Amino acid sequence: MAALSAYSSPWPEPTPDPNPNPNPNSNTSCGVSSEDQTDQLQSLESFSSMPQDEPDSFSPSIPESNPNYQMPLPSPAESTSSSPPPTLLHISFNQDHGCFAAGTDHGFRIYNCDPFREIFRRDFERGGGIGVVEMLFRCNILALVGGGPDPQYPLNKVMIWDDHQSRCIGELSFRSEVRSVKLRRDRIIVVLEQKIFVYNFADLKLLHQIETIANPKGLCAVSQGVGSLVLVCPGLQKGQVRVEHYASKRTKFIMAHDSRIACFALTQDGQLLATSSTKGTLVRIFNTLDGTLLQEGC
Numbered sequence: 001m002a003a004l005s006a007y008s009s010p011w012p013e014p015t016p017d018p019n020p021n022p023n024p025n026s027n028t029s030c031g032v033s034s035e036d037q038t039d040q041l042q043s044l045e046s047f048s049s050m051p052q053d054e055p056d057s058f059s060p061s062i063p064e065s066n067p068n069y070q071m072p073l074p075s076p077a078e079s080t081s082s083s084p085p086p087t088l089l090h091i092s093f094n095q096d097h098g099c100f101a102a103g104t105d106h107g108f109r110i111y112n113c114d115p116f117r118e119i120f121r122r123d124f125e126r127g128g129g130i131g132v133v134e135m136l137f138r139c140n141i142l143a144l145v146g147g148g149p150d151p152q153y154p155l156n157k158v159m160i161w162d163d164h165q166s167r168c169i170g171e172l173s174f175r176s177e178v179r180s181v182k183l184r185r186d187r188i189i190v191v192l193e194q195k196i197f198v199y200n201f202a203d204l205k206l207l208h209q210i211e212t213i214a215n216p217k218g219l220c221a222v223s224q225g226v227g228s229l230v231l232v233c234p235g236l237q238k239g240q241v242r243v244e245h246y247a248s249k250r251t252k253f254i255m256a257h258d259s260r261i262a263c264f265a266l267t268q269d270g271q272l273l274a275t276s277s278t279k280g281t282l283v284r285i286f287n288t289l290d291g292t293l294l295q296e297g298c
Helices: none
Strands: 088-093 099-104 107-112 117-123 130-135 141-146 157-162 167-173 180-183 187-191 195-200 206-211 230-234 240-245 250-255 261-266 272-277 283-287 293-297
Touching: 088 130, 099 130, 107 130, 130 180, 141 180, 195 230, 206 240, 230 261, 240 261, 240 272
Parallel strands: none
Antiparallel strands: 088 099, 099 107, 107 117, 130 141, 141 157, 157 167, 180 187, 187 195, 195 206, 230 240, 240 250, 261 272, 272 283, 283 293
């Protein structure tokens, strides 16, 4: 099970969500048998971050008050001229879509969207392949998973990276490859091929696990509203999506398409869901509370 030492949260305590554990009588503290999950937190030490009044500063050297500031990048003379250009392995937006992160076969890079510019990069000395990189708004904490021909980390581990300390401060291990990771200020969601695990960010306690249909793309979406988590993932049937409303402890299944789900997107407040299928002819918008189809179009 997860263990902690000297953990201090970088954010104010969120309003506690109801315990989504569907099996309160389980003989494990996480509500899952040891057969099904081997998730371990190792050496999560000082979880230092930005001051409380600067929740969205990615690094102390990127002042939030100066939108034109650009972190100095290595000059061409400093980089190895014989090195091949990096190969893009992964790309994902942060929670407010103001930045995006790119995982490469040498490390990861962070870009500002408007104005577009690279604001940070981290290249690892050995290997360095990062197949998943997930930002947490603009703070120094990221979730990393290895990838590419020479991965920096095992493909079945989620590494919690603190860029202030330039090192990993914790990890979660699984029995199969991690397909994607989603972050909130109060939750970590890890997506495997056919399972999803929801953790409390403060102590990495496992709160819930969900079984899905085969999900090689790691499809998953979470709302970002404070105190009300809505999670969307594939269901157990082709074309079905599952909506978890943790605040009200409700689960809603929506038969969105006849074909397999190709992608979906959730609004920040978790009230609207847009879906498309592998057939690629329609985009549909649903109310997540009752599953009502509100609109569809090509």
